[in-house]
Amino acid sequence: MENQPKILIIDDEEVVLDSCTLILEGGNYSVTTASDGTQGLNLVREIQPDLVFVDLKMPGIQGIEVLEHITEQDPTIVSIVITGYATVTSAVEAMKKGAYDFLPKPFTPDEFRIITKRGLERRKLMLETIALRKEKEMLRENFAAIVSHELKSPLGAIQQNLFALTAELSQTLSESQNAKFERMKVRIDDLLKLINSWLRVYSVDISKIKDNFTTISATSIISKSIESIEPHAVRKDITIVPTIEDNLNTFEGDEGSLVEAVVNILGNAVKYSHTNSQIKVNAREIDNNIEISISDSGVGIQPEDLPYMLSDFFRGKKDQTSEDSHGMGLTISKRIVEAHNGTISVASTPSKGTTFTIRIPCIN
Amino acid sequence: MTQGKKLLMIDDDPDFVEGIKAILDAAGYIVDVTYNPKDGLKALQEKTYDLLLLDIMMGRGAEGIMIARKLRKDAKLREMPVLIITGIREQMAFLFPGESIHPRFVAVDELVEKPVEPKLLLEKVSTLISMAEARKAEAG
Numbered sequence: 001m002e003n004q005p006k007i008l009i010i011d012d013e014e015v016v017l018d019s020c021t022l023i024l025e026g027g028n029y030s031v032t033t034a035s036d037g038t039q040g041l042n043l044v045r046e047i048q049p050d051l052v053f054v055d056l057k058m059p060g061i062q063g064i065e066v067l068e069h070i071t072e073q074d075p076t077i078v079s080i081v082i083t084g085y086a087t088v089t090s091a092v093e094a095m096k097k098g099a100y101d102f103l104p105k106p107f108t109p110d111e112f113r114i115i116t117k118r119g120l121e122r123r124k125l126m127l128e129t130i131a132l133r134k135e136k137e138m139l140r141e142n143f144a145a146i147v148s149h150e151l152k153s154p155l156g157a158i159q160q161n162l163f164a165l166t167a168e169l170s171q172t173l174s175e176s177q178n179a180k181f182e183r184m185k186v187r188i189d190d191l192l193k194l195i196n197s198w199l200r201v202y203s204v205d206i207s208k209i210k211d212n213f214t215t216i217s218a219t220s221i222i223s224k225s226i227e228s229i230e231p232h233a234v235r236k237d238i239t240i241v242p243t244i245e246d247n248l249n250t251f252e253g254d255e256g257s258l259v260e261a262v263v264n265i266l267g268n269a270v271k272y273s274h275t276n277s278q279i280k281v282n283a284r285e286i287d288n289n290i291e292i293s294i295s296d297s298g299v300g301i302q303p304e305d306l307p308y309m310l311s312d313f314f315r316g317k318k319d320q321t322s323e324d325s326h327g328m329g330l331t332i333s334k335r336i337v338e339a340h341n342g343t344i345s346v347a348s349t350p351s352k353g354t355t356f357t358i359r360i361p362c363i364n
Numbered sequence: 365m366t367q368g369k370k371l372l373m374i375d376d377d378p379d380f381v382e383g384i385k386a387i388l389d390a391a392g393y394i395v396d397v398t399y400n401p402k403d404g405l406k407a408l409q410e411k412t413y414d415l416l417l418l419d420i421m422m423g424r425g426a427e428g429i430m431i432a433r434k435l436r437k438d439a440k441l442r443e444m445p446v447l448i449i450t451g452i453r454e455q456m457a458f459l460f461p462g463e464s465i466h467p468r469f470v471a472v473d474e475l476v477e478k479p480v481e482p483k484l485l486l487e488k489v490s491t492l493i494s495m496a497e498a499r500k501a502e503a504g
């Protein structure tokens with residue numbers, strides 16, 4: 001609503017139009033009148049009023065129909081019905097068609113002023129609600145961009161200056177001074193990594209994944225995932241053993257993102273496995289679904305944590321001291337699998353191990 | 365090798381620029397700085413540089429991309445190596461749909477993420493400059 005609220009009055013009686021205009025005069029409103037429904041609806045389109053008064057009984061298009069058209073065109077326009085034949089039935093009907101209020105003729109100037117004020121107040125609230133909702137949506141949509149620029153940039157600038165400073169002072173710093181700089185760098189680096197993983201979650205664009213669908217095989221996904229995680233596994237003397245059923249069907253999907261999904265789970269498996277242990281990766285076909293399961297014999301998940309393992313940003317109790325975990329990996333995996341119309345589930349026994357199972361339908 | 369090589373940096377974050385410039389200064393490069401695309405393009409027209417260090421997100425959006433595009437169309441500047449230093453990762457390319465910022469976008473381009481370790485920065489800068497020089501020598 002700009003400075004002057006726009007009010008449209010639709011009535012076939014000229015005397016009503018004149019007196020209403022007169023009553024609102026000096027009230028800082030922009031008042032327009034129409035003497036029948038057709039003209040009125042044209043004006044609704046043209047001036048986009050904030051508030052419309054509609055006479056129910058008019059020659060030509062009836063008031064009720066006018067109401068319907070107004071609501072159809074812009075549900076945020078507030079309509080108030082005026083009529084000389086006030087009956088409960090017609091009032092109820094008008095309300096059903098989207099009228100906000102009801103003003104029986106004859107009315108006093110004060111009654112008209114008050115109902116105008118209330119109608120405009122209603123309009124203002126509606127517009128505010130819409131603006132707030134839009135703002136909220138935009139905030140969500142732009143979250144990634146906002147985080148990226150507003151949080152990452154200053155941290156990046158701090159870190160870059162620390163880099164420059166330590167390089168400049170490399171000859172003169174004592175060991176303990178150097179350690180202090182290193183601590184700062186590590187903590188800032190942790191923060192940057194945390195922001196990047198947030199960004200990753202928000203940038204898992206389901207429609208984009210679907211655009212990349214090609215015919216792919218579980219075998220290739222598993223071998224690429226293992227290849228990517230093997231260097232970490234080797235360090236802990238962990239062997240990853242794949243068992244893939246013969247003649248598995250191919251299916252439609254985005255290989256890159258599915259590899260990421262499996263790598264996230266495999267990475268966790270390596271992290272929570274004991275040294276010198278085994279991780280099993282199995283692939284089979286069951287009920288026209290490709291099933292990939294990843295089982296470790298590691299620390300397992302506490303029963304009270306298990307139901308929340310796949311919730312956004314969840315970190316198990318045991319995990320909270322770990323620096324490099326932000327609880328985002330599984331969230332990302334879940335979104336990717338869901339973009340493939342698949343499911344992901346988890347079963348675990350503390351101190352025995354954990355199994356994550358991904359199921360993706362083969363469309364063939 | 366690095367002595368006297370002239371670099372231009374275009375980045376709208378003066379604090380970040382200082383952190384980069386200090387490293388390059390110490391290595392013997394001569395670094396000019398501009399803080400917006402407009403001044404950057406002007407400097408490129410007025411002086412000759414051996415390398416451009418370019419930020420992506422400036423002003424109202426991915427204006428760095430526009431600079432890179434302009435350079436590729438400019439007969440005089442086409443061959444200048446460009447090192448993109450950005451806070452955006454590849455996966456963030458959805459911010460400007462259709463605008464590829466992949467390092468292979470133009471064969472000589474390189475992309476590093478902010479913040480960048482001094483060793484990596486110096487490596488990339490010297491590699492890009494010597495590659496450009498080799499190309500020039502080849503072209504005779």
